[in-house]
Amino acid sequence: MYKLGIDVGGTNTDAVLIDEKLQVIAEYKQPTSKDIYDGILKALRAVLEQSGIDRKEISQAMLGTTQCTNAIVERKHLAPIGILRIGAPATLGIPAMVDWAEDIRKIAVSAEIIGGGFEYDGKELAAFDVAAARHFFENLKGKVESVAISCVFSTVRNEHEVLAAKLCKEIMGEDVHISISSEIGSMGLIERENATILNAALYQVAERFTEGFARSLKDEGVTNAKVYLSQNDGTLMTMEYARRYPILTIACGPTNSIRGASYLSDVKNAIVIDVGGTTTDLGVISQGFPRESSVAATIGGVRTNFRMPDVLSIGLGGGSIVRQKGDGSITVGPDSVGFEITSKAQVFGGDVLTATDIAVRLGRADIGDKCKVADIDEEMAKEAMKVIISLAEDGIDSMKISNGDIDVILVGGGSVILPEKLMGAKTVTKPNHFGIANAIGSAISKVSGTLEKLVNYDEISRDKALEQAKEEAVLIAVESGAIRETVEIIDVEDVPLAYYPGNTNRIKVKAAGDLAN
Amino acid sequence: MRKIGLREIEDIALGAALLGAGGGGDPYVGKLVAMGAIKECGAVTLLDPEEIPDDALIVPIAMMGAPTILGEKGIGGSEYKTLYDMIKQFYGKDIYAFMPIEAGGVNSMLPIAASARLGIPMVDADGMGRAFPELQMVTFTIGGMKATPMALTDEKGNCAIFNTITNKWTEELARAVTMSCGGSVSVSLYCMNGASLKKYAVKNIVTRSQKLGEAIRKVKDYTEGTPEDNFLKFTEGYKLFKAKISDVLRETRGAFNVGKVLLEGIGDYKGKSGYVEFQNENLVAVVEDEILATTPDLICLVDTETFYPITTDALKYGKRVLVVGLKCFEMWRTKEGLELVGPKYFGCDTDYIPLEERVKGGQA
Numbered sequence: 001m002y003k004l005g006i007d008v009g010g011t012n013t014d015a016v017l018i019d020e021k022l023q024v025i026a027e028y029k030q031p032t033s034k035d036i037y038d039g040i041l042k043a044l045r046a047v048l049e050q051s052g053i054d055r056k057e058i059s060q061a062m063l064g065t066t067q068c069t070n071a072i073v074e075r076k077h078l079a080p081i082g083i084l085r086i087g088a089p090a091t092l093g094i095p096a097m098v099d100w101a102e103d104i105r106k107i108a109v110s111a112e113i114i115g116g117g118f119e120y121d122g123k124e125l126a127a128f129d130v131a132a133a134r135h136f137f138e139n140l141k142g143k144v145e146s147v148a149i150s151c152v153f154s155t156v157r158n159e160h161e162v163l164a165a166k167l168c169k170e171i172m173g174e175d176v177h178i179s180i181s182s183e184i185g186s187m188g189l190i191e192r193e194n195a196t197i198l199n200a201a202l203y204q205v206a207e208r209f210t211e212g213f214a215r216s217l218k219d220e221g222v223t224n225a226k227v228y229l230s231q232n233d234g235t236l237m238t239m240e241y242a243r244r245y246p247i248l249t250i251a252c253g254p255t256n257s258i259r260g261a262s263y264l265s266d267v268k269n270a271i272v273i274d275v276g277g278t279t280t281d282l283g284v285i286s287q288g289f290p291r292e293s294s295v296a297a298t299i300g301g302v303r304t305n306f307r308m309p310d311v312l313s314i315g316l317g318g319g320s321i322v323r324q325k326g327d328g329s330i331t332v333g334p335d336s337v338g339f340e341i342t343s344k345a346q347v348f349g350g351d352v353l354t355a356t357d358i359a360v361r362l363g364r365a366d367i368g369d370k371c372k373v374a375d376i377d378e379e380m381a382k383e384a385m386k387v388i389i390s391l392a393e394d395g396i397d398s399m400k401i402s403n404g405d406i407d408v409i410l411v412g413g414g415s416v417i418l419p420e421k422l423m424g425a426k427t428v429t430k431p432n433h434f435g436i437a438n439a440i441g442s443a444i445s446k447v448s449g450t451l452e453k454l455v456n457y458d459e460i461s462r463d464k465a466l467e468q469a470k471e472e473a474v475l476i477a478v479e480s481g482a483i484r485e486t487v488e489i490i491d492v493e494d495v496p497l498a499y500y501p502g503n504t505n506r507i508k509v510k511a512a513g514d515l516a517n
Numbered sequence: 518m519r520k521i522g523l524r525e526i527e528d529i530a531l532g533a534a535l536l537g538a539g540g541g542g543d544p545y546v547g548k549l550v551a552m553g554a555i556k557e558c559g560a561v562t563l564l565d566p567e568e569i570p571d572d573a574l575i576v577p578i579a580m581m582g583a584p585t586i587l588g589e590k591g592i593g594g595s596e597y598k599t600l601y602d603m604i605k606q607f608y609g610k611d612i613y614a615f616m617p618i619e620a621g622g623v624n625s626m627l628p629i630a631a632s633a634r635l636g637i638p639m640v641d642a643d644g645m646g647r648a649f650p651e652l653q654m655v656t657f658t659i660g661g662m663k664a665t666p667m668a669l670t671d672e673k674g675n676c677a678i679f680n681t682i683t684n685k686w687t688e689e690l691a692r693a694v695t696m697s698c699g700g701s702v703s704v705s706l707y708c709m710n711g712a713s714l715k716k717y718a719v720k721n722i723v724t725r726s727q728k729l730g731e732a733i734r735k736v737k738d739y740t741e742g743t744p745e746d747n748f749l750k751f752t753e754g755y756k757l758f759k760a761k762i763s764d765v766l767r768e769t770r771g772a773f774n775v776g777k778v779l780l781e782g783i784g785d786y787k788g789k790s791g792y793v794e795f796q797n798e799n800l801v802a803v804v805e806d807e808i809l810a811t812t813p814d815l816i817c818l819v820d821t822e823t824f825y826p827i828t829t830d831a832l833k834y835g836k837r838v839l840v841v842g843l844k845c846f847e848m849w850r851t852k853e854g855l856e857l858v859g860p861k862y863f864g865c866d867t868d869y870i871p872l873e874e875r876v877k878g879g880q881a
Contacts, residue, residue, distance in 0.1 A: 087590070087591075088593070089593040089594070089595070089672045089673055089674070090590040090591060090592075090593050090672040090673075091590060091591040091592075091593065091672075092591075092592075092593045092594035092595075092672075093550045093553050093554065093591055093592035093593055093594055093596075093630060094546070094549045094550055094553045094591045094592065095553050095556075095557075098549050098552050098553050098556065099548070099549060099552055117590075119699040119700070120583075120586050120589070120699065120700050123699070125590070125673070125699065126673070152589055152590055153589050153590075187585065187588070187589060188585075188588045188589065189588065189589045189590070189591065190545075190546065190549060190588070190591070303545075397783065398783070398837060400761070504583075506585065
């Protein structure tokens with residue numbers, strides 16, 4: 001049995017095949033094509049040919065893609081939608097999309113706030129206004145094919161959202177796409193509603209890439225594989241789920257890269273340094289999962305409550321331009337020759353001095369023609385290398401969580417410019433297959449379950465409440481297809497609600513485990 | 518007199534997050550409430566306190582309850598009208614202008630929405646010059662004013678006017694009602710005339726907030742000096758420490774989010790350690806066992822890259838922060854002021870020494 005991992009990024013499309021022991025048996029990399037179907041097909045053919053395996057033996061196929069993020073940022077292929085918020089008389093002071101840019105607000109054909117919703121303790125805030133909901137959907141019928149529904153405190157109780165969704169189907173037909181906020185976001189109505197709106201607008205994008213993936217698999221005879229999509233938290237969802245919740249794919253790129261690096265080097269706690277052509281991204285892997293950023297993710301100017309991996313980007317890459325100033329001092333980057341490195345760098349016969357040229361001159365890398373850089377002054381090259389190393393070391397220091405040294409994993413095409421020894425690093429690992437860490441990350445993703453609720457610690461002790469929450473989270477993970485024995489709790493968070501009588505806390509627990517075959 | 522529109526709101530909200538000194542709640546939802554009101558009803562007139570007649574009725578607007586719940590329920594369409602009508606009926610007089618009671622955090626934004634919806638001006642002043650956790654912690658208390666009569670309403674239309682014998686009772690009763698109403702309500706308290714306002718309020722704090730926000734927004738635009746130097750210069754801040762958060766210890770004591778954030782120095786401070794204690798807002802900053810700042814001076818933690826303020830709710834292991842001290846309003850440094858909001862009131866065993874004197878003696 002084999003796993004297939006594919007990552008369609010903004011620049012490259014990578015594919016990897018791994019066996020039952022999670023060993024890489026084939027890998028392929030190419031520039032991302034305009035048509036996602038063509039790109040996936042080409043990458044798929046390449047790894048199948050390389051490995052020569054029986055394609056029926058592939059039991060799982062995973063796709064990670066930034067298509068949704070690109071669609072939002074570029075305002076392309078977003079569908080017209082209807083937006084219903086349940087919560088009046090609360091929230092009437094904040095219309096939907098109130099702080100969105102004009103160019104993306106146009107996706108809303110109609111937006112309304114109707115009666116309903118809940119209090120923090122699950123009490124009804126107002127009765128669900130069935131007549132208003134009916135009226136809203138009747139007006140929308142024929143105008144849009146996708147609807148975003150949110151509701152005050154639907155993270156505590158989702159009945160009003162579910163009722164509205166049922167009505168929507170009844171009136172607008174079985175084929176209408178419905179996005180429900182309680183299944184997408186967490187606490188914080190506006191951020192959750194924003195994510196739900198984006199989700200609703202992405203349904204065509206999702207259809208295109210899920211169909212493209214499924215069709216390319218079928219056309220290549222990969223017919224026995226269960227098919228999954230990568231989520232932003234490093235876990236998986238089914239194709240059916242991805243079509244309903246495409247927004248959950250955002251930010252899966254950096255997550256997959258960090259997790260893939262961790263897997264390839266067999267290190268569960270480390271700093272991952274991904275050196276590209278222009279920039280270097282530093283992330284932290286902790287217990288096999290990326291450390292999350294403490295700020296809510298803003299995508300294309302829209303604030304959501306998704307957490308992104310905490311990534312520090314610095315202006316250092318294989319193509320970074322090296323300059324000597326009048327006083328003899330040397331600078332590296334932040335500008336770069338980027339993807340033109342194969343024509344502009346000196347080792348490739350160009351006339352721009354890059355970080356890669358320095359590494360080759362000092363014998364640290366063997367790329368291009370080393371004779372072309374032989375006349376670079378050695379002292380100057382050493383000085384430039386010092387600058388490169390100190391940029392990386394400052395980055396490591398910024399990401400560290402304590403003064404102790406930490407393991408470092410180097411990946412990415414540009415990682416040849418960095419040495420095996422760095423200050424602040426306990427060890428520096430450059431794993432094999434480091435160029436396709438993304439696709440590996442996608443292929444080894446786990447399935448997860450998340451539980452979030454408000455608990456009063458005066459009614460139930462903290463220990464007991466957390467214990468219960470953990471059990472529930474494990475159950476959710478198992479229901480999603482995880483092997484029970486492998487399920488681990490990967491995140492526990494409890495935050496007291498300030499300014500609040502009683503001892504109310506928000507608990508969030510997440511569990512993840514290996515996918516059953 | 519000047520107008521506050523959408524552009525100004527962005528900067529005021531950012532400045533208010535800094536003035537929150539770790540507490541006061543994220544102004545984001547407040548900002549949306551203000552934007553919604555301005556988009557629907559137009560820009561708000563901001564009055565300098567000196568433009569207010571002595572006998573004018575000035576009414577502060579705030580929310581009471583948990584910011585997390587405000588983040589879910591927002592504000593309805595009619596709370597401010599309800600408060601306006603209740604106060605007007607009680608005093609038998611039209612309201613001249615609204616004002617913020619607390620310039621830090623989410624409460625900085627709500628009076629803008631109220632003024633827009635009712636079409637009356639807002640005063641460029643507040644009662645704290647920052648955020649504080651208890652309702653008697655306003656300069657008006659020093660002036661002998663009572664919080665009540667206080668008007669309270671929820672989004673459902675339930676409303677009440679409280680008349681209490683002490684501010685402690687106001688707090689107690691209002692919190693019980695807030696809880697029953699669903700955890701987040703709109704209130705008007707410390708209603709006053711123009712003369713008292715001019716005597717006791719923290720003047721021009723909305724303008725200061727806007728300038729702070731602008732400074733953070735533009736910190737990287739200046740060609741001279743590092744962004745950090747620019748940040749400190751424009752905010753008139755004292756650099757206390759630069760660190761990584763190594764742990765966050767939290768507990769809920771009564772109604773408050775109490776805790777301590779442990780810090781390990783980075784950059785020039787490498788090898789040093791420190792901590793900041795908080796009760797919703799940051800109370801005391803200590804580096805290498807030396808106190809560098811205490812309440813009522815403002816202790817703010819900001820991101821070392823973006824200089825965006827970090828609330829105590831969002832403190833997280835591994836985050837890199839710059840700890841900055843800002844001088845508090847002069848009146849807080851008097852004996853009466855320190856009794857209300859000094860370090861001893863919050864259980865810190867130290868006398869108040871102004872920030873600028875402590876820093877001179879310390880290593881910053």
